[in-house]
Amino acid sequence: MAERSRRQLKKNQDLERILCLEKERARLRTVRKILKKPCESRTDEEAQILLDAPHLVSQIEGNSVRLKCLKDRAQEIIDEEDILSTKCAELVKAMKESSYTVVYTGAGISTSADIPDYRGPDGVWTLLQKGKEISLTDLSTAEPTFTHMALKKLHKERIIHHIVSQNCDGLHVRSGLPKSALSELHGNMFIEVCPKCKPLKQYIRLFDVTEKTSLHRHKTGRFCKKCNSELNDTIVHFGEKGTLPWPMNWKGAVKAVEKADLIICLGTSLKVLRRYPGLWRTDQPHNKRPKLYIVNLQWTPKDTQATLKIHGKCDDVMKKVMSVFGICVPAYEKEKDPIFQLATPLLLDEVSTTTKLLLTKSELDIKEIPSISSDSIESPEQAQNKLKAELENISNSQDLGDYLKSKPDLQPCIRLLDITSAESLIKLNAEKLDAITYFIKSEVAQIEKPKLMGWYGKGCAKWKKSNRKRASSCKRQKTEVVDSTL
Numbered sequence: 001m002a003e004r005s006r007r008q009l010k011k012n013q014d015l016e017r018i019l020c021l022e023k024e025r026a027r028l029r030t031v032r033k034i035l036k037k038p039c040e041s042r043t044d045e046e047a048q049i050l051l052d053a054p055h056l057v058s059q060i061e062g063n064s065v066r067l068k069c070l071k072d073r074a075q076e077i078i079d080e081e082d083i084l085s086t087k088c089a090e091l092v093k094a095m096k097e098s099s100y101t102v103v104y105t106g107a108g109i110s111t112s113a114d115i116p117d118y119r120g121p122d123g124v125w126t127l128l129q130k131g132k133e134i135s136l137t138d139l140s141t142a143e144p145t146f147t148h149m150a151l152k153k154l155h156k157e158r159i160i161h162h163i164v165s166q167n168c169d170g171l172h173v174r175s176g177l178p179k180s181a182l183s184e185l186h187g188n189m190f191i192e193v194c195p196k197c198k199p200l201k202q203y204i205r206l207f208d209v210t211e212k213t214s215l216h217r218h219k220t221g222r223f224c225k226k227c228n229s230e231l232n233d234t235i236v237h238f239g240e241k242g243t244l245p246w247p248m249n250w251k252g253a254v255k256a257v258e259k260a261d262l263i264i265c266l267g268t269s270l271k272v273l274r275r276y277p278g279l280w281r282t283d284q285p286h287n288k289r290p291k292l293y294i295v296n297l298q299w300t301p302k303d304t305q306a307t308l309k310i311h312g313k314c315d316d317v318m319k320k321v322m323s324v325f326g327i328c329v330p331a332y333e334k335e336k337d338p339i340f341q342l343a344t345p346l347l348l349d350e351v352s353t354t355t356k357l358l359l360t361k362s363e364l365d366i367k368e369i370p371s372i373s374s375d376s377i378e379s380p381e382q383a384q385n386k387l388k389a390e391l392e393n394i395s396n397s398q399d400l401g402d403y404l405k406s407k408p409d410l411q412p413c414i415r416l417l418d419i420t421s422a423e424s425l426i427k428l429n430a431e432k433l434d435a436i437t438y439f440i441k442s443e444v445a446q447i448e449k450p451k452l453m454g455w456y457g458k459g460c461a462k463w464k465k466s467n468r469k470r471a472s473s474c475k476r477q478k479t480e481v482v483d484s485t486l
């Protein structure tokens with residue numbers, strides 16, 4: 001009997017607490033509604049309600065100030081043309097005076113390559129927070145931007161010395177920047193590594209290796225040729241720690257920052273980078289830290305510490321900077337993209353592990369290939385057999401080159417297999433020829449709508465998690481209400 005009354009008492013208390021909370025919420029809503037009205041149109045009764053609830057008034061006013069501040073920070077600002085030019089000249093002066101310059105890059109340097117940024121108005125993170133769908137582009141089709149090429153050139157000229165990037169798009173590597181001058185803190189979508197082999201064994205691929213991976217799931221479905229362990233991607237998602245020596249190269253980054261007297265931040269909100277104390281020499285007094293120049297359209301948490309903040313698009317700023325320096329920036333040439341030399345081709349039994357598009361040296365647009373193949377070649381096997389037959393008949397590479405040129409019907413086969421020189425073709429044995437047909441197979445394979453995995457999972461995983469948490473806490477609250485009203 002006593003037990004029952006105790007339970008009843010607790011239930012009554014809970015119910016009272018919930019009703020009280022509900023009453024407070026209703027009051028908050030009323031106060032908020034009154035505050036939205038201009039002072040002169042409030043009735044005496046409404047004015048009295050405000051006077052009776054000063055804590056609610058200050059809470060609502062505080063919230064609206066915070067909201068406005070957040071909105072202002074998300075605003076993209078672009079400096080006037082003449083201001084931008086003056087600021088760029090100032091940046092060049094600082095670069096000339098500096099003895100060791102480190103550049104931090106973020107998604108903003110890749111937006112002109114049609115890769116969405118994170119926190120811009122149409123950024124992946126912004127859209128996910130609003131619950132909107134994000135458009136998924138295949139990042140393999142992106143190419144290094146003017147900024148990537150300018151940075152590579154500046155490194156070659158020894159004007160900048162190290163680049164720390166948060167981008168996973170691999171475009172710094174593809175611009176030709178040497179590995180030792182780069183720290184890809186959040187990984188590279190073209191690299192998979194063996195978790196067992198020491199020293200670290202990297203496999204650079206010509207396609208996005210993150211197709212099957214997501215938060216805490218890094219296995220790519222391919223295996224190490226040396227120890228047969230399943231390979232991992234190198235992407236560091238929110239809530240994970242990047243511990244791989246490469247491509248993160250934390251050692252190189254920290255060493256560079258220690259020597260630096262100038263840090264230039266390009267197209268990054270710094271919301272993640274600011275959390276890495278090793279990058280800011282926070283253990284030293286302010287006057288001993290490197291000078292900070294920031295190029296970003298939106299607010300960053302380091303703005304107050306910056307010597308100069310430039311509100312401009314990275315490509316626009318870098319074009320001005322390079323013209324002040326008087327340095328010509330070579331355009332990106334696919335033929336010279338180092339990834340083709342660095343990449344490990346897939347073996348025949350690995351072909352089915354990916355449906356992603358492959359990077360090709362060929363000038364031919366990837367999207368055009370299926371139409372050519374359907375017109376001229378019935379199947380990948382047919383293309384392969386045709387070329388095999390040519391290999392058997394002709395032993396001299398010169399002859400083969402001339403012969404292939406004289407046979408227009410074979411051109412689609414060659415282009416499809418991306419064999420550009422006859423010499424490389426003659427070196428191929430049948431097994432290698434088998435292996436390279438994975439290119440055709442992936443083209444022929446049904447390309448499904450990409451799921452929110454891999455590289456994009458970086459933002460989405462966290463968003464989904466927070467949504468799940470919210471949903472479960474709502475459910476819990478509802479259950480509590482039902483329980484207590486029973």
Ligand SMILES: [Zn+2]
Nearest residue numbers: 194197224227
């Ligand atoms: Zn291994």
